[in-house]
Amino acid sequence: MLLSQALGINISQPMLDFVDIDLHKDFQLYIDPVGFLEPKEPFAQECQDDLRDFFEAVLQTIMAGDMAKGEALLAALQEPNETHLGVSDGEPRGRGIGHQQAQQLLQNLASSPAAKTGLLRDLTDCALFIDNIGADKISDITTNIIRRNLIEYTQQQFEFHNIPLNTNLPTGRLWVRGESRWETGTFDRIPLVEGKRVLLIPKRYVRWRGGMQQLATHYYTHFVTNFVRDEQLRTNGHLVKVIKTKKGEKKEVYKKDIKKDMPPTKQNLARFSVEHPQEYRKFKEVIQRKGSIGLRKLVELDSTQFNEGDFNKGLQELLQALPTGRQNATNYHHLISGVLTYLFYPHLITPTIELDINQGRKRIDIAFANASQAGFFADQRGDPFLQAREIMVECKNYAEDLANNEIDQMIGRFDPRRGRLGIIVCRSILDPQRLLERCRDAFRSQQGAILVFTDDDFQTLLNAHDIAREPALQTMCRAKFRELLH
Structure with missing residues (x-):
């Protein structure tokens, strides 16, 4: 179970x-x-x-x-x-x-x-x-x-x-x-x-x-043997063989000979790394950029069958069926937290619902840790003003448009420790230009950046093929951010 x-x-x-x-x-x-x-x-x-x-x-x-x-x-x-x-x-x-x-x-x-x-x-x-x-x-x-x-x-x-x-x-x-x-x-x-x-x-x-067992193989194959091959050719070492081609003679070092001369044991890897620490540093830099396990591989370990198309369709139907209004606010919060966890993984992780800040005087509907290694959210974490270490999310299950109160509420969540990037999620926008101007005013006055996502935005992302969803997410976030700059 x-x-x-x-x-x-x-x-x-x-x-x-x-x-x-x-x-x-x-x-x-x-x-x-x-x-x-x-x-x-x-x-x-x-x-x-x-x-x-x-x-x-x-x-x-x-x-x-x-x-x-x-x-x-x-x-x-x-x-x-x-x-x-x-x-x-x-x-x-x-x-x-x-x-x-x-x-x-x-x-x-x-x-x-x-x-x-x-x-x-x-x-x-x-x-x-x-x-x-x-x-x-x-x-x-x-x-x-x-x-x-x-x-x-x-x-x-x-x-x-x-x-x-x-x-x-x-x-x-x-x-x-x-x-x-x-x-x-x-x-x-x-x-x-x-x-x-x-x-x-x-x-x-x-x-x-x-994935973990392949670390040593990757290091040996792509760093150790390549380095040894280049050094043998440069110094005309004992592993160099001269082969005849149609254009004359050519020097070559075969990986099978390197493997025979220096088998991929842990002792040999250690000795090589001690003698050539710069190669090991390059390898560590590469694996540190390694991404998280793919969602598809993770759900395949589940005993249930996972059909991404059916799953996405089911989420869209849940969004469409959920009524607006305060009586459904809690259900909306939990649904959106799941949708964001799904769509924004692995950039935004570890959601916390209704996080207390300022000794409990203010509350955030949802707060995500920004663990992005590349792309829009990584850029905003490194931005000297936004410093988006956390992404604060406010969920508004309103039938009407957002007003100044909702924008001011989000601005009140920003601080230098967490950052100044927030997301407001709402059902729809009747007057998008008016709402955009409110968000622009906050950005121009250096209060912070607010991105607004609606049901239609989530429908667009859920309709995208799994391979295309990440580019679609990055494009959507950057487009919403660029709108604040004008």
């Missing part, structure tokens, strides 16, 4: 911010720490800080020769069954690190050329350079270290969907950043489903197994 079904959430995976786990088996997905390497939003930043703090603590025990403490730190990484990610037979079970594996892992770390030279900096490096660490181990290690952040995210999502939370349940071990230790305690308002603790994982930060 899927979590959404157990909780009575009438929303499918595309409209959820988290992975809709199966409560009775594991999903073939893994938390990918690569997603935290270049954080774009607070959750990723907190996870990155915890991961690096833990990793540095372990490396410091190696440098100090305190192997007992290092083993104790690693041995705490055990059985994170709450996420239901990975692959198990039957009921989910973690693949944590026991004392024997902790000892072996610490020895591998201590003997690695990458650790000795300082090249080893995070868990992604471990996956590439340290033996006996694969996608499942990396995911489980990550889960343990960021458990505190996952608990807070899970609480937020339960509150977002108006689901009650249990109180004062044990959490398992939590990493204490800055103190190089684990603690065990209880956490207020922790989810318990079917008698078991559950941790939700943002779908933005998961990968399928092959």
Whole structure:
């Protein structure tokens, strides 16, 4: 049974911010720490800080020769069954690190050329350079270290969907950043489903197994072998072969010979990276730009059949059938939050409904974290004035046009910490030019940028083919923004 079904959430995976786990088996997905390497939003930043703090603590025990403490730190990484990610037979079970594996892992770390030279900096490096660490181990290690952040995210999502939370349940071990230790305690308002603790994982930060396993292959094939080939040709090295062609002789280096001379072992990858750190830096820059798992791949893991055309048509029908008016405002808010989660993923993530700001004096209907890596929302996050770290959304289920009050309400949500970019969602606009002038006035007076989306805009995006939807979204957002400039 899927979590959404157990909780009575009438929303499918595309409209959820988290992975809709199966409560009775594991999903073939893994938390990918690569997603935290270049954080774009607070959750990723907190996870990155915890991961690096833990990793540095372990490396410091190696440098100090305190192997007992290092083993104790690693041995705490055990059985994170709450996420239901990975692959198990039957009921989910973690693949944590026991004392024997902790000892072996610490020895591998201590003997690695990458650790000795300082090249080893995070868990992604471990996956590439340290033996006996694969996608499942990396995911489980990550889960343990960021458990505190996952608990807070899970609480937020339960509150977002108006689901009650249990109180004062044990959490398992939590990493204490800055103190190089684990603690065990209880956490207020922790989810318990079917008698078991559950941790939700943002779908933005998961990968399928092959995607993680291909990191080493990608590094070896496209960086290591290309570099070795170029160097062999430049220096006329021992792998260079002279072949005859119709135009004469030609020097060549074959990748099969490189592979035979330097097999793609983790030790060889580590040694190469130590000798040529600039190549490894290039590789890390490439994988940090790697996008999130595709929505289609994610829903394929669901036990239900997903037909995108039928799903989009169903959303359009829900929008059309929902009456205007205050009595349907709450239903409209929840529907729009799902529509935005679906259409704006992976740019806008981690929705929070009716977020309190200014000590509760003002409320935002929905607030999204801006995690965009490229495109319109990434540009606005980097804009020195807008600084759109969060995108605030106001939902107006009105039959009449928006007035100055609604524009002023959104302006009151802006501040330098969250940013000055907001979205007002409404059913329709009877006088678009008048509303545009109101939004232009706010932008000209440097109060902030307000984009207005209507049912017709969502219909346009939902009618677009899945491949064309992202370009359509970018085009629509940029067009609405350009209108403010005139």
